[in-house]
Amino acid sequence: MLQIFKSTDAGMIALERIESGAWINLVNPGKSEISYVSENLNIPVEHIIAALDEEERARIEVDGNCTVVLIDAPVPNVEAKEGGVYYTVPLGIIITDKNIVTVSLRENHVINNFVERKIKSFYTFKKTRFFLQILYNNSKLYLRYLRDIDKTSGLIENRLHKSLRNKELIQLLELEKSLVYFSTSLKSNEMVLEKIQRSNPIKMYPEDSELLDDVIIENKQAIEMANIYSNILSGTMDAYASVISNNLNIVMKFLTSVTIVLSIPTMIASFFGMNVDVPFESNPHAFTIIFIISMFFAIIIALTMARKEMF
Incomplete structure (x- = not known):
């Protein structure tokens, strides 16, 4: 131009x-x-x-x-x-x-x-x-x-x-x-x-x-x-x-902690899902009892990890 x-x-x-x-x-x-x-x-x-x-x-x-x-x-x-x-x-x-x-x-x-x-x-x-x-x-x-x-x-x-x-x-x-x-x-x-x-x-x-x-x-x-x-x-x-x-480490720590907490109910449910004699198998409230036990241990683990600032 x-x-x-x-x-x-x-x-x-x-x-x-x-x-x-x-x-x-x-x-x-x-x-x-x-x-x-x-x-x-x-x-x-x-x-x-x-x-x-x-x-x-x-x-x-x-x-x-x-x-x-x-x-x-x-x-x-x-x-x-x-x-x-x-x-x-x-x-x-x-x-x-x-x-x-x-x-x-x-x-x-x-x-x-x-x-x-x-x-x-x-x-x-x-x-x-x-x-x-x-x-x-x-x-x-x-x-x-x-x-x-x-x-x-x-x-x-x-x-x-x-x-x-x-x-x-x-x-x-x-x-x-x-x-x-x-x-x-x-x-x-x-x-x-x-x-x-x-x-x-x-x-x-x-x-x-x-x-x-x-x-x-x-x-x-x-x-x-x-x-x-x-x-x-x-x-x-x-x-x-x-x-x-x-920031990535914080996210990974949080996800790891959540995975550990969720693994407790999963593990308990796995035990009661075995094709063998298990406690409460004849109890009509077995599901509720197992659910409460799972949540109890999951909450205990979650509180323990929270105290250690793992969340």
């Missing part, structure tokens, strides 16, 4: 062709769309294709008339039955003399927020400012998803108190995997941000430098939150694995 936008006095509008000061957004583009952007903006094709590789690492590179920045953006897993499961995909940002290009393999909220005009005060022709706003929105999105992960883990933990299944532990494992993805990606993004701050590959004005500082602060906060939640979740999984095992 190829989208072209440009900020005007009337707001941001969509264009059919690339113009100076326009923003070009590529999402899982075809070969013809890649060739069109590459030829019109004189961008090497490999820079565009690099952002479409899920294994591509975050980096920044200056190549002739363009600056290529690759960062990792968070994406929710739409196939997950329960929310809070995420992974990351590369997001490429290419800055040329007159345009800015964003490239991603999948749609993500980082770019969609700009496409849907949810971000205020951004202009496609202010390339450096726009670039930093993308980075800032990306860091804020990590923080938002981290809070969602924390809420989801809390809901799962509440269900774990009475659970005897592994389903909830598997869900927590999925959340922990999301946190590992986030932590790794955030650290890669941090290296890119520090390089931008240190080497100044992009021309910045004083207000841009302040925004870059804000981006770095938000990214560091996201890293700390990811590490904290990951440690908490890891400890929670270990604790609740023991809880599930203990």
Whole structure:
């Protein structure tokens, strides 16, 4: 998909062709769309294709008339039955003399927020400012998803108190995997941000430098939150694995105790069911007497086991 936008006095509008000061957004583009952007903006094709590789690492590179920045953006897993499961995909940002290009393999909220005009005060022709706003929105999105992960883990933990299944532990494992993805990606993004701050590959004005500082602060906060939640979740999984095992032991103990109590009447009834002479065989109230004897011994056993907290 190829989208072209440009900020005007009337707001941001969509264009059919690339113009100076326009923003070009590529999402899982075809070969013809890649060739069109590459030829019109004189961008090497490999820079565009690099952002479409899920294994591509975050980096920044200056190549002739363009600056290529690759960062990792968070994406929710739409196939997950329960929310809070995420992974990351590369997001490429290419800055040329007159345009800015964003490239991603999948749609993500980082770019969609700009496409849907949810971000205020951004202009496609202010390339450096726009670039930093993308980075800032990306860091804020990590923080938002981290809070969602924390809420989801809390809901799962509440269900774990009475659970005897592994389903909830598997869900927590999925959340922990999301946190590992986030932590790794955030650290890669941090290296890119520090390089931008240190080497100044992009021309910045004083207000841009302040925004870059804000981006770095938000990214560091996201890293700390990811590490904290990951440690908490890891400890929670270990604790609740023991809880599930203990719950199962309690159930098994209860069932064993019930089986022992019920075996007393069964055993007595078996004795009186033998095809031999037995007490009370001529008594018209034999059934009642045997039933009372069975219940008496069963109650004695049950009370004894209850005192020993075996129920």
